[in-house]
Amino acid sequence: MNRIAASLLLVAAVVPAGDVIARSSDRNQAMDVIANSSDCRMVDNAPCILTGNVEIKQGTLDIRAARADFTIRDGDIRVAQLTGSPVRMTQELDDGGRMNATASRIDYDLAQDTIVLTGSASIQQPGQGSIASERIVYNTRTGQIQGGGGDSNSRVRLQFQPRNRPDAPAGSGND
Template sequence: MTRHAAELVLAIAAACCAGAALGKSSDRQQTMQVEANKSDCTVTDSGPCVLTGNVHIVQGSLVIDAARADIRQGDGDIQSAKLSGSPVRLKQQMDNGGTMNATAARVDYDLQQDTVVFIGGAVVQQPGRGSIAGERIVYNMRTGQVQGGGGGDEGRVTLQFEPRNRAPAAEADTEEQD
């Protein structure tokens, strides 16, 4: 792989990680490892880059696994990244010590619009905080807004909100017996 192609792969992974603004902020300052069975990257400022087969991206506490990553550039900058898999899996430590887990058939990052779209059986969980599940979940990196949809006429989105001051299970059982 040429130096420019290697830089492109790193930029791709950085683009993918930009969507993880929900996660640990220090991760963006960490070295990134990108592995795949194959890469097919054009070494121009506007060429595509496709990573296929066991795509594995690690940066700090962020771990992304996908079957394929399609990256598009324009004028030397990453424009979009589309990850697909069975499913795509993301896991990242949060600044508050919790862990964010997400899965979807496809994850689309649009760096021009600062959005991440989870598509197909999408689930985003933050233990202790809650979760959202649906056929489509859109996260706006600029505003922090999350939108979910069930897809189709009968589809539904499911949200679960955890109480902030939940008593540990053992304490709750003891209190009920008194």
């Protein structure tokens, strides 16, 4: 088994799905988008391109990018391709925690509830842990996170925070 496949299996086995599920009520909120300029037609399969200081907010979801390309189907935004240096994304989770993500590019498939982060990608969940890789796939519905690099030199970096940190008794000699 190659190193990337082993890393993917490790991530699937040790990252608990229920701990990183995005705020489910966000998808029922209006999406507000602000940018320096736009070239959009709000009809199916027509391009919608926003450039310069793009800010996207939907409920607790907050995305900052240099450029956003939207695909619209049946009157709804179905896919957003975001680029920047880096793209920054934050969202509150159903458990009340917060997820912070950065990458050079984020492809967000709203219909499939899937976010693909590429280029120096990282996701941090304060108090829980983090993952960093060249490519991360995050399913917002199930909470599954997969990481991998694409070549044999790329590595996935995971950090797990302990849930309960016992305080050492004063003067216990555990320096």
